[in-house]
Amino acid sequence: MPPAPSPRLFLIDGYAMIYRAFFAYGAQPLINSKGENTSIARGAYDFLRRLMDKHKPEYLGWVHDAGLSFRHERYPAYKATRERLDPAMQADFDTGVERISQILTAMQIPILKLEHYEADDVIGTLVRQAPKLGVNGVIVSGDKDFVQLVDDGIWILNPWHGRPGFTSEKWYDRENAAERLGVIPERVIDYLALLGDASDNVPGVKGIGDKSAIALIEKWGPLENILEHIDDVEPTRARNALKEFRDNGVLSKELVTIRDDLPMTLDLESLKVSTPDWNRLRELFVELEFRGNAQEAAAHASGVPPEPRGATSAPPAAPVGVPDTIPRRYTVVDTVEAVAALCARARSAPFLSFDTETVLEQGAPPIITPHRANLVSLSLAFEEGEAFYLPFAHRGWASDQGDLLLSTPKSPSTAASGGSIAARAIAEGGSGEVKNLPSILSNEMAPLRDLLGDASVKKTAHNAKYDLLVLRRAGVELRGLDFDSMLASYVLDPGRRSHAIDALAIEFLQLAMTGYDELTGKGKAQIPFDQVPISAACEYSCADADIALRLRKLFEPKLKESGADALLRDVEMPLVEVLARMEWNGIAIDVPWFHSLKTRFARERGAVEV
Structure with a gap:
C-alpha cells in the first residue's frame, strides 16, 4: 500500500511511542553518567527523526493523554x-516524559491533549477534520x-509492523484496512465490543472469540443488530454468551469507540513543520549525553548542516566539539x-597537555594496543x-596501498566513499598536501624530545599510559607526567559510568567531541x-589535547576540595609508570616463592579445618 499523498497531517500516538522506547532496552536501560535514564529521550527522538527524514510530513502533532478519561468514570x-x-x-518514566516534552518543544512540534479525554x-477528532481542510490525515x-x-x-501508518521501526512499516487505507482485524473500519468497534481488549481491561462478550466475532458481524452487522436478533444467533454457544454478557458487550462498544466530536478545532498553521x-536541542543533547545528536544539532545551529549518510562533501569548517565562547586555534x-x-x-607554560595518534603496524590484529602502534602524530x-598538531607519518x-589496520587491500569504492569526515574530505579534494616533520628521532626534533623528556616540565594527558608507551616505542622517553584526567575522573567518582574523554567533555564542559569512528x-x-x-x-x-587540559583545570580544585588530591598524586600517577614498565618489560614469576606460599596456605587451612 503506497503512503498517503501530500499534503499530510501526521498525528503521533505519543504515549505508545514513549512506552515502547522506555521498555525497548529491557533490563539494560540507557543510563548516562549522571544516573539519568535516557531511554525515552533516545528512542522517541530517534523515532521522530526517522519519521521526518523518511516521510517529510507537512504538518505534525504529538498527542498525549491528559489524566483519567470519561471511560474511567463510566467503567x-x-x-x-x-x-x-x-x-x-x-x-524514570516521568523524567523521560519531561525530557521528550522538552525535545518536542525545541523541535517546535506541538503536544496536543485535552483534559478528560485520551489521546x-x-x-480521532482532529484527523476527521483534516480532509475537510484539504489535508490527508495520517x-x-x-x-x-x-x-x-x-x-x-x-x-x-504502523511503523512497527516490522522491527525495528520503519524497517517494514505498514500503511492502511480503505482498500486494505480489513486486513488488520478481518472487518471493515465501520465494524471495528463492533468487533472489539464482542472480543474485548485485555490490555485495556475491556470485558467484551465472554465466550466470543475472533472467528465468532467476525462471523457474527458478517451475518448481522453492528452489535445492536446482533442483539436484536439474538434468538436467531448460531451456534448455541455464541447465543448463550450474548444473552449472558449482553450488558458487557454494550458497555464495551462504548469504551472502544474513539470520540471524534471533542471541542477542538484543527489549526493547521500551528502544526506546520518548522x-x-x-x-536548544544541542543544550538538551549535551545534558543527556547524546554525543552524536549534539554534534548534529551544533552543525545545524552553525549553518553547516551535516551531510546525509553516504553523501560526499567537505568536512565542516569548524569542529562541533569546541564551543563558540572559547576561540579555537588548532594549528x-x-x-x-x-x-x-x-x-x-x-616551557614557560604551567603545564603541557599532549596526545598521540597512531596506526597499528602492518599485520597486527585490530586490537588497540600501544605495543603494536606506530606513531603518526603528536598534539600539544x-x-x-x-593546540598544535605535529605530523610525522601521514x-x-x-586505496590500493592496503589497510595498515587489517593488512588487506581496499578497493577504491570502499573507505574513501564512506560517510566519515575523512572520507568526505578525500572525496571532495583528496588528501591535500601531505607534509610531515622529520622523524621524531632526528636531530631536527631534538628540542621536542628534550621538552618531552624534561621532568621539570609538568605534563598531562588522558589515559597517559597509552601515550607514554607509544612514545617509548617510538624511541622517546616521557618524563614529568603528573596528571591524567582519566585517572582524576576515577579518583573523584569511581562509580562514574564512563571515564572516556568524550563522556567527561559532555558532563563537565558541555562539549560534544568528534568520535574516532566519525572521523575515520x-x-x-x-x-x-x-x-x-x-x-x-x-x-x-x-x-583531545585541548580537552585534557581543560579537564585538568577543572578537576584539580575538585580533587583538593574532596581531599583526593594525594591519592592521585602519590598513588595513581606513580603507578602509571610502574604499570607501563611492567607492560614494556613483562614480569617474572618467582616459582619457588609461590611453591612456598602454597605450602603455607595448606598448613594454615589445615589448622583452620581442625
Whole structure:
C-alpha cells in the first residue's frame, strides 16, 4: 500500500511511542553518567527523526493523554489490570516524559491533549477534520483501535509492523484496512465490543472469540443488530454468551469507540513543520549525553548542516566539539623552525597537555594496543582553545596501498566513499598536501624530545599510559607526567559510568567531541589514521589535547576540595609508570616463592579445618 499523498497531517500516538522506547532496552536501560535514564529521550527522538527524514510530513502533532478519561468514570475497572511501575521506574518514566516534552518543544512540534479525554479521542477528532481542510490525515500508531477511523483521506501508518521501526512499516487505507482485524473500519468497534481488549481491561462478550466475532458481524452487522436478533444467533454457544454478557458487550462498544466530536478545532498553521531550535536541542543533547545528536544539532545551529549518510562533501569548517565562547586555534606545525619555537614557548607554560595518534603496524590484529602502534602524530596544548598538531607519518590516501589496520587491500569504492569526515574530505579534494616533520628521532626534533623528556616540565594527558608507551616505542622517553584526567575522573567518582574523554567533555564542559569512528569510519570503510587528511586529523587530535587540559583545570580544585588530591598524586600517577614498565618489560614469576606460599596456605587451612 503506497503512503498517503501530500499534503499530510501526521498525528503521533505519543504515549505508545514513549512506552515502547522506555521498555525497548529491557533490563539494560540507557543510563548516562549522571544516573539519568535516557531511554525515552533516545528512542522517541530517534523515532521522530526517522519519521521526518523518511516521510517529510507537512504538518505534525504529538498527542498525549491528559489524566483519567470519561471511560474511567463510566467503567472504573478500565485499564485497571495494567501492571504498575515500581516507584523507581515510575520516576524514570516521568523524567523521560519531561525530557521528550522538552525535545518536542525545541523541535517546535506541538503536544496536543485535552483534559478528560485520551489521546485516541484527540486524534480521532482532529484527523476527521483534516480532509475537510484539504489535508490527508495520517495516524502514526500500531494500536488496532485506530482502524475504526480509516476513511477517505485518513490513513494509518504502523511503523512497527516490522522491527525495528520503519524497517517494514505498514500503511492502511480503505482498500486494505480489513486486513488488520478481518472487518471493515465501520465494524471495528463492533468487533472489539464482542472480543474485548485485555490490555485495556475491556470485558467484551465472554465466550466470543475472533472467528465468532467476525462471523457474527458478517451475518448481522453492528452489535445492536446482533442483539436484536439474538434468538436467531448460531451456534448455541455464541447465543448463550450474548444473552449472558449482553450488558458487557454494550458497555464495551462504548469504551472502544474513539470520540471524534471533542471541542477542538484543527489549526493547521500551528502544526506546520518548522525549523527546530537547534541551539536548544544541542543544550538538551549535551545534558543527556547524546554525543552524536549534539554534534548534529551544533552543525545545524552553525549553518553547516551535516551531510546525509553516504553523501560526499567537505568536512565542516569548524569542529562541533569546541564551543563558540572559547576561540579555537588548532594549528598544524610542519616546519622544524616552528617546532623549535613551539617548544620554547611551551616551557614557560604551567603545564603541557599532549596526545598521540597512531596506526597499528602492518599485520597486527585490530586490537588497540600501544605495543603494536606506530606513531603518526603528536598534539600539544598549554592554553585553553589553542593546540598544535605535529605530523610525522601521514601519507596520502591511496586505496590500493592496503589497510595498515587489517593488512588487506581496499578497493577504491570502499573507505574513501564512506560517510566519515575523512572520507568526505578525500572525496571532495583528496588528501591535500601531505607534509610531515622529520622523524621524531632526528636531530631536527631534538628540542621536542628534550621538552618531552624534561621532568621539570609538568605534563598531562588522558589515559597517559597509552601515550607514554607509544612514545617509548617510538624511541622517546616521557618524563614529568603528573596528571591524567582519566585517572582524576576515577579518583573523584569511581562509580562514574564512563571515564572516556568524550563522556567527561559532555558532563563537565558541555562539549560534544568528534568520535574516532566519525572521523575515520569503521569496518571495511575505515580509513587508517595516517591516511586521514592532515587538516581533519589536526582538528580531531588537537581537541583531545585541548580537552585534557581543560579537564585538568577543572578537576584539580575538585580533587583538593574532596581531599583526593594525594591519592592521585602519590598513588595513581606513580603507578602509571610502574604499570607501563611492567607492560614494556613483562614480569617474572618467582616459582619457588609461590611453591612456598602454597605450602603455607595448606598448613594454615589445615589448622583452620581442625
